[in-house]
Structures are given as structure tokens and as C-alpha cells.
Amino acid sequence: xxxxxxxxxxxxxxxxxxxxxxxxxxxxxxxxxxxxxxxxxxxxxxxxxxxxxxxxxxxxxxxxxxxxxxxxxxxxxxxxxxxxxxxxxxxxxxxxxxxxxxxxxxxxxxxxxxxxxxxxxxxxxxxxxxxxxxxxxxxxxxxxxxxxxxxxxxxxxxxxxxxxxxxxxxxxxxxxxxxxxxxxxxxxxxxxxxxxxxxxxxxxxxxxxxxx
Amino acid sequence: xxxxxxxxxxxxxxxxxxxxxxxxxxxxxxxxxxxxxxxxxxxxxxxxxxxxxxxxxxxxxxxxxxxxxxxxxxxxxxxxxxxxxxxxxxxxxxxxxxxxxxxxxxxxxxxxxxxxxxxxxxxxxxxxxxxxxxxxxxxxxxxxxxxxxxxxxxxxxxxxxxxxxxxxxxxxxxxxxxxxxxxxxxxxxxxxxxxxxxxxxxxxxxxxxxxx
DNA sequence: TTTGATTGACTGAGCGATCACTCGGTAGAT
DNA sequence: ATCTACCGAGTGATCGCTCAGTCAATCAAA
Numbered sequence: 001x002x003x004x005x006x007x008x009x010x011x012x013x014x015x016x017x018x019x020x021x022x023x024x025x026x027x028x029x030x031x032x033x034x035x036x037x038x039x040x041x042x043x044x045x046x047x048x049x050x051x052x053x054x055x056x057x058x059x060x061x062x063x064x065x066x067x068x069x070x071x072x073x074x075x076x077x078x079x080x081x082x083x084x085x086x087x088x089x090x091x092x093x094x095x096x097x098x099x100x101x102x103x104x105x106x107x108x109x110x111x112x113x114x115x116x117x118x119x120x121x122x123x124x125x126x127x128x129x130x131x132x133x134x135x136x137x138x139x140x141x142x143x144x145x146x147x148x149x150x151x152x153x154x155x156x157x158x159x160x161x162x163x164x165x166x167x168x169x170x171x172x173x174x175x176x177x178x179x180x181x182x183x184x185x186x187x188x189x190x191x192x193x194x195x196x197x198x199x200x201x202x203x204x205x206x207x208x209x210x211x212x
Numbered sequence: 213x214x215x216x217x218x219x220x221x222x223x224x225x226x227x228x229x230x231x232x233x234x235x236x237x238x239x240x241x242x243x244x245x246x247x248x249x250x251x252x253x254x255x256x257x258x259x260x261x262x263x264x265x266x267x268x269x270x271x272x273x274x275x276x277x278x279x280x281x282x283x284x285x286x287x288x289x290x291x292x293x294x295x296x297x298x299x300x301x302x303x304x305x306x307x308x309x310x311x312x313x314x315x316x317x318x319x320x321x322x323x324x325x326x327x328x329x330x331x332x333x334x335x336x337x338x339x340x341x342x343x344x345x346x347x348x349x350x351x352x353x354x355x356x357x358x359x360x361x362x363x364x365x366x367x368x369x370x371x372x373x374x375x376x377x378x379x380x381x382x383x384x385x386x387x388x389x390x391x392x393x394x395x396x397x398x399x400x401x402x403x404x405x406x407x408x409x410x411x412x413x414x415x416x417x418x419x420x421x422x423x424x
Numbered sequence: 425t426t427t428g429a430t431t432g433a434c435t436g437a438g439c440g441a442t443c444a445c446t447c448g449g450t451a452g453a454t
Numbered sequence: 455a456t457c458t459a460c461c462g463a464g465t466g467a468t469c470g471c472t473c474a475g476t477c478a479a480t481c482a483a484a
Contacts, residue, residue, distance in 0.1 A: 008432075033333035035247035038469060050471075052434045060470065116387075117332045120325070121245035131390060138391065160395055161404050168384035169377055175328075175387075176380060178343060179350065183372055192373050200411050220459075250443060262445075264460045272444060 002065060002125070005058030017056045020046060022070045025063050030110045034064075034118055064118055068126045071111045072133045078104040079140055090148035091198070097144060098166065098194055101137070105170045106186040112174035138163045145201075154201040162200065169193055214277060214337070217270030229268045232258060234282045237275050242322045246276075246330055276330055280338050283323045284345045290316040291352050302360035303410070309356060310378065310406055313349070317382045318398040324386035350375045357413075366413040374412065381405055 008014050024045050028037045039060055043053040057063060082097040105112060115130055122130065141163035148154040173180060173189060180189060218226050236257050240249045251272060255265040269275060294309040317324060327342055334342065353375035360366040385392060385401060392401060 010432085013433090030332060033330075036333065039471080040469080048433095049435045051436065051473080054471065055433065058471095113332070116328055120242060120329045121248065134388070135391065157408075158404055161401075162408065164384070164388070164392065165377075165381055165405075165408070168388060169380055171387075172376070172380035175383075176346070176376070179347065180376065189373075192370055193377075196369075196374065196377070196412055199415065200408055203411070203415060222458090225459090247443095251445080252443085260459095261461045263447080263462065266445065267459065270445095 001069070004062045004066065007055050014056060018066055019070075021053070021056060021063060022067050026067055026110045026114050029117065030113050034121060061123070064122060065126055067111070067114060068122065068129050071108070071115060072129055074104070074108050074111060075133055075137060079136060082140060090144060090151055090153050091202075094141075094144050094148065094197075095194055097141070098170075098197070099190055101166075102170050102173065102190040102193075103186060105173050109174045109177065112171060116175060134167070138167050141166050148201065155203055157201065162197070166197065213281070216274045216278065219267050226268060230278055231282075233265070233268060233275065234279050238279055238322045238326050241329065242325050246333060273335070276334060277338055279323070279326060280334070280341050283320070283327060284341055286316070286320050286323060287345055287349060291348060294352060302356060302363055302365050303414075306353075306356050306360065306409075307406055309353070310382075310409070311402055313378075314382050314385065314402040314405075315398060317385050321386045321389065324383060328387060346379070350379050353378050360413065367415055369413065374409070378409065 004018075006014050008017075021042075025037070025042055028042060028045060039050050039053060042063075043050045046053065057066070078101055081100050085093060085096040085100065087093045087096055119127065119130065138160070142159045145154065145157065145159035145163055149156060149159065173186065184192070216230075220226050220229075233254075237249070237254055240254060240257060251262050251265060254275075255262045258265065269278070290313055293312050297305060297308040297312065299305045299308055331339065331342065350372070354371045357366065357369065357371035357375055361368060361371065385398065396404070
């Protein structure tokens with residue numbers, strides 16, 4: 001956790017203001033791109049002056065860092081929810097986790113699009129945070145799939161690959177929303193993809209297909 | 213096709229220089245991001261001066277447009293290759309098309325990452341080009357899947373959804389290459405994902421799984 | 425209760441730097 | 455002599471960031 005300069009000593013207020021900055025900055029950046037979002041506009045959108053903005057942060061790049069960190073917290077929260085979700089079988093756990101993660105992507109679509117957009121502009125350190133973050137998600141699903149295979153609920157599959165697919169397809173809801181939203185709601189998309197996945201994991205009767 | 217200013221009248225030379233500009237610009241932008249790639253550096257990398265650069269293009273934004281258009285041509289070329297590929301069954305055609313498209317993503321990874329990065333900065337018109345482009349790819353695979361279902365090679369599936377998945381998973385090789393390249397080569401990834409897909413499409417024997 | 429001092433969030437004009445783009449000029453080919 | 459690819463110092467505009475200053479809130483002494 002890097003230090004970000006502030007002239008305030010009120011820790012709570014700093015956190016509150018930075019949360020506002022992160023929220024507003026993400027909205028603006030996703031709308032207009034990072035370079036076209038200048039500090040003047042951002043300050044105005046926050047109901048501040050540029051000087052006021054720099055009371056809470058040290059530089060424009062700090063905003064990237066704060067957003068990356070905030071995103072990291074968001075996904076950690078989602079994973080915690082996933083880990084807590086019940087269900088006796090691994091299949092049920094997987095279904096619920098997917099539901100939680102997919103609706104998380106929908107809820108924080110702006111943040112996903114933001115990360116996508118600024119990835120190349122991030123410092124090496126900030127990029128590492130994003131990587132760790134994404135890896136954690138894949139690891140979680142990989143663990144679930146592994147468990148399912150061990151317990152005989154799923155057939156033998158490349159768990160790493162399929163875990164990656166789950167995450168890639170979830171992220172696609174943010175990245176490729178312009179396409180998907182023409183045809184699906186997030187609920188329809190989630191259930192459709194869950195079905196697709198389970199067909200892969202458990203297999204479906206070949207005979208009934210061939211006989212059609 | 214928008215007009216891009218040039219002071220030259222030699223159409224062939226314009227095209228050649230612009231191809232060089234596109235190639236070099238993509239490499240630089242993917243390395244450093246769009247705003248940090250200034251015209252001086254780009255010109256230097258091209259062995260030109262800034263003035264020389266503006267002999268061939270009218271503005272920095274024109275470069276975005278040229279790259280977007282170039283990308284569009286690239287994918288059109290890939291789709292043409294796909295359409296031309298033989299094989300008696302739809303399954304074989306699908307396998308070959310996936311191979312062509314996936315290796316295309318690998319070959320033009322820079323372009324994919326570029327589009328990802330600048331999407332939010334694109335003008336409405338340029339963005340429309342990207343959308344049309346991506347839609348064409350999904351449509352191609354959707355058509356193949358439809359054909360497969362009609363001919364009874366695949367079970368009844370949501371072709372649009374699965375076509376989208378193919379594209380999303382292919383693009384993931386570019387977007388999420390930092391993760392995937394730790395564990396897969398493009399060939400391994402392609403064959404793994406092809407197997408996964410066919411398991412979805414044709415179904416796999418449930419019995420053998422259950423009996424394990 | 426009044427008053428004077430102090431604090432700290434916030435202001436906004438302005439500075440320095442950068443950057444996209446121009447334009448008068450040059451050198452080599454025809 | 456003309457043409458044209460190319461040069462590079464210069465220009466105007468933008469943008470990140472600063473800093474001297476404002477003002478309302480807080481507090482302590484009178």
C-alpha cells in the first residue's frame with residue numbers, strides 16, 4: 001500500500017473524500033477516456049476546485065492507484081461472498097459463486113472497463129496489483145473445479161483453463177457489453193453461461209443428440 | 213472511409229508510409245499508452261521528423277482511425293481465410309476456423325491490446341467500426357454453429373451465446389496473455405479450448421464420468 | 425456571553441511544462 | 455527549373471499542479 005499525499009490529518013475525512021474522488025473519476029474516465037478527463041473537470045464534477053482536489057491527493061496518477069486499489073477491495077469482497085456461499089455439492093457452490101461474480105461484474109462494470117482502458121498506462125506496481133487481483137479470482141474458481149473433479153462431480157478437465165474461461169466470460173459482460181446487451185440481460189447471460197459450463201463439466205448424453 | 217489529409221499525391225507511397233506509421237504506432241502505444249506516446253517519439257521511431265510525419269497524416273487522431281481501419285482489414289482477412297477453409301463436416305470447419313482465428317489473435321495481439329486500450333478514447337464513428345468488426349466475427353461463428361445444429365452435428369444450443377464465447381476466449385489470449393502465457397502456448401491453448409467447446413456442442417458420455 | 429486566535433477545508437489565478445501541429449526552408453531526383 | 459519528401463525550430467493551447475489567500479468552525483481567555 002503506497003502512500004498518497006494529503007494535507008489533511010483527518011483520516012476518516014480523507015477516506016470519505018477519496019471514495020468520492022474514485023467514484024466520480026471512474027465515471028468520467030469511462031465516459032471520456034483518461035487523457036481527456038482533466039483535473040479541472042474532475043474537480044468541478046466533485047463540487048471542488050482543482051486546489052481542493054489536491055488537498056486530498058498528490059497527483060493525477062494517484063487517482064489511478066486509488067481506483068486500482070478500490071477495485072482490488074471490490075473483488076476481494078466478491079470472493080469473500082463466494083467463499084461464504086453454502087450448498088452441499090461443489091456444483092451448487094460453483095453455481096452460486098458464478099452468480100455472485102457475474103452480478104459483481106455487472107454492478108462494477110465501470111471499474112472493469114476502467115481497468116481495461118488504463119492497463120497500458122499503469123505503473124509497473126499498479127499493474128502488479130491488477131494482476132494479483134485477477135489471479136486471485138481465477139485461483140478461486142480453479143480451486144472449486146479441482147474439488148469438484150476430486151469428488152467425482154465433474155469429469156477430468158483442465159481446471160486452470162476452465163477457471164480462466166469463467167473469468168474471461170464474466171469480464172466479457174463488461175468489455176463486450178455493447179454487444180451482449182442487445183440480446184441478453186445479466187440474469188439471462190449468467191444462467192445461459194452456467195448451463196454451458198455445466199455441460200462441459202458433467203457431460204451431457206451423446207445418444208439423445210445423435211438420435212435427433 | 214473517412215478522408216485523411218496528406219500533402220503527397222503518390223497514392224502508393226501514401227499507403228506504404230501509413231502502413232509503417234500504423235505498425236510503429238501500435239507497437240509504441242501498446243508499450244507506453246496513447247497519451248505518453250507523443251508525435252516526436254513516433255516520428256523518431258519511424259526515422260522521420262514531426263513535420264515529415266504530418267506530410268502523411270493530418271492529426272494524431274487520424275492515427276487511431278488508420279489503426280482501427282487496418283485492424284478491420286486484418287480481421288476481414290482472417291474471416292476470408294476461415295470461410296475458404298474446407299472440411300466435409302461443420303465440426304471440421306469449426307475446428308479449422310478456430311485455429312485460424314486464434315492464431316490470428318496471437319499474430320495481431322498488439323492490435324487487439326491497442327483496441328482494448330483506446331476504445332474509450334475513440335470517436336463515435338471509429339467506435340462503430342470496431343463494433344461492426346467484432347460483430348462480423350461473432351456472426352461468422354454463429355452461422356457455423358447454426359449450420360452444425362441444423363445438420364445434427366451439434367446438440368441444440370444458444371448459438372449466439374457460444375459464438376460470443378469463442379470470440380471472448382480468443383480475445384482473452386490477447387487481453388489476459390500476461391496470465392495465460394505462464395501456463396499455455398497458443399497451440400496448447402487453442403487445442404484445449406477446442407476440446408472444451410466440442411464437449412459443449414456434442415456432449416460427452418455421462419456414464420463414463422459417473423463410473424470413475 | 426463576548427472576543428480574539430487558530431485551524432483546516434477549500435479557492436482560483438497563474439506558472440511551468442508538454443504537446444500537437446505549422447511553416448518556411450532544404451536537398452535530391454527528374 | 456521544378457517538384458516533393460522531409461526537416462526542425464517555433465507557436466498556441468492545454469493541462470497538471472502550486473500557493474497565497476478566504477472563510478466558517480472551533481476553542482480558550484476575558
